[in-house]
Amino acid sequence: MAKKNQDGYLSAKEARRISRENRRITNRMEKQRKRKNVPESEYLTKMRDPNNAVEFDNLHTYFFTDAGTVRSVDGVSFDVPIGKTVGVVGESGCGKSVTSLSLMQLLQRPQGQIVEGEIRLNLGDKACDVTKTPNEVMQRFRGNYVSMIFQEPMTALNPVFRIGAQIDEVIELHDTANRSKAQIRERTIELLKMVGIANSEGVYSMFPHELSGGMRQRVVIAMALACDPRIIIADEPTTALDVTIQAQILDLLRQLKNRTNASIMFITHDLGVIAEMADYVVVMYAGRVVEKGTAEDIFHHPAHPYTIGLMNSKPVVGKKVDALYSIPGKVPNPVNMPNYCYFRDRCEMCVGQCDGAYPPEAAISDTHKVSCYRYAGGKGGD
Numbered sequence: 001m002a003k004k005n006q007d008g009y010l011s012a013k014e015a016r017r018i019s020r021e022n023r024r025i026t027n028r029m030e031k032q033r034k035r036k037n038v039p040e041s042e043y044l045t046k047m048r049d050p051n052n053a054v055e056f057d058n059l060h061t062y063f064f065t066d067a068g069t070v071r072s073v074d075g076v077s078f079d080v081p082i083g084k085t086v087g088v089v090g091e092s093g094c095g096k097s098v099t100s101l102s103l104m105q106l107l108q109r110p111q112g113q114i115v116e117g118e119i120r121l122n123l124g125d126k127a128c129d130v131t132k133t134p135n136e137v138m139q140r141f142r143g144n145y146v147s148m149i150f151q152e153p154m155t156a157l158n159p160v161f162r163i164g165a166q167i168d169e170v171i172e173l174h175d176t177a178n179r180s181k182a183q184i185r186e187r188t189i190e191l192l193k194m195v196g197i198a199n200s201e202g203v204y205s206m207f208p209h210e211l212s213g214g215m216r217q218r219v220v221i222a223m224a225l226a227c228d229p230r231i232i233i234a235d236e237p238t239t240a241l242d243v244t245i246q247a248q249i250l251d252l253l254r255q256l257k258n259r260t261n262a263s264i265m266f267i268t269h270d271l272g273v274i275a276e277m278a279d280y281v282v283v284m285y286a287g288r289v290v291e292k293g294t295a296e297d298i299f300h301h302p303a304h305p306y307t308i309g310l311m312n313s314k315p316v317v318g319k320k321v322d323a324l325y326s327i328p329g330k331v332p333n334p335v336n337m338p339n340y341c342y343f344r345d346r347c348e349m350c351v352g353q354c355d356g357a358y359p360p361e362a363a364i365s366d367t368h369k370v371s372c373y374r375y376a377g378g379k380g381g382d
């Protein structure tokens with residue numbers, strides 16, 4: 001652990017030591033990763049359940065920074081079943097994006113590294129462990145098997161190219177059917193129509209800045225869907241949009257998913273959105289999954305004090321409250337996680353064992369799991 005002087009700052013000597021140590025760790029990992037001609041046997045694996053599109057299994061993703069090791073994702077396990085929507089919810093900074101970037105293998109390297117665990121990706125006739133899959137192989141899956149709709153459309157769009165050219169390029173990159181330019185253009189226009197852009201021929205030749213935020217987000221969705229992905233990661237896709245546009249985009253995603261039987265991993269800090277979209281819900285707190293279950297489990301029988309707090313902080317139509325409840329306290333520092341329940345310092349429901357080690361996962365039912373001492377030993381809470 002990093003030693004700090006009495007002001008809480010790292011000394012120059014200490015910072016140098018950390019950065020040397022980081023380089024040693026990340027160089028070793030990068031060397032392993034950059035090997036050429038890695039045999040398939042190293043990364044092929046089996047799904048635990050063939051009905052899952054993705055299985056996160058004890059994933060640990062860390063960032064080796066000069067201020068210390070940030071344990072952004074610290075032992076996350078959950079499944080994304082085929083044809084279902086899994087909502088991943090939690091406060092900003094709890095590791096939602098890092099979890100999805102780990103699946104895409106788009107972590108900011110060399111600092112960001114998966115240090116432990118597996119991410120099994122179902123490819124139909126086989127499965128691979130993303131954490132061990134070489135980049136050149138992974139590149140073939142991005143777009144076709146897994147694709148991501150980013151939070152901020154302008155980061156996914158290039159401001160100097162026309163919309164049509166940008167979507168054409170994505171199709172061309174993954175094209176196995178050897179389509180002509182005209183056929184690709186036709187497919188792009190069809191995609192633009194599919195995401196509800198009426199003037200699709202016109203938009204085809206526009207630049208990103210000529211479109212509104214909602215239209216740009218539709219374009220980004222069209223781009224993400226261009227190659228019929230089996231898994232769509234939507235990372236806060238509606239946060240930057242106003243409410244009516246948000247509702248339209250959610251509708252659109254639902255329709256698209258039903259049409260293609262794809263899976264959606266829907267990331268948000270907004271429980272209202274999750275309630276509308278998700279079949280299953282994963283609640284994350286400080287880099288770990290604190291509770292997971294079906295939407296029914298989580299919304300009607302929330303068990304973890306953090307989930308209960310989130311539910312209470314959600315406005316409910318028709319219910320008059322003086323002030324929205326907000327969970328007091330703040331998330332622990334991811335460089336220096338405590339060795340007891342990460343939520344303890346904010347928890348209003350502590351029991352005797354809470355001072356002990358981080359609570360183990362307890363099963364409330366076949367689908368509903370929670371990591372909290374109130375349920376340890378198979379008992380229900382109150």
Ligand SMILES: Nc1ncnc2c1ncn2[C@@H]1O[C@H](COP(=O)(O)OP(=O)(O)O)[C@@H](O)[C@H]1O
Nearest residue numbers: 063070072091092093094095096097098108334
């Ligand atoms: N490139 C990075 N370098 C260092 N720390 C990072 C980086 N990306 C994310 N983190 C840290 O990882 C944690 C989880 O971040 P993130 O997954 O983006 O949260 P969110 O749940 O809001 O999507 C945060 O503490 C964040 O500061």
Ligand code: SF4
Nearest residue numbers: 341344347354372373
């Ligand atoms: S383990 Fe204890 S401190 Fe942690 S959430 Fe449960 S009751 Fe609260």
Ligand SMILES: [Mg+2]
Nearest residue numbers: 096097098235
């Ligand atoms: Mg995020």
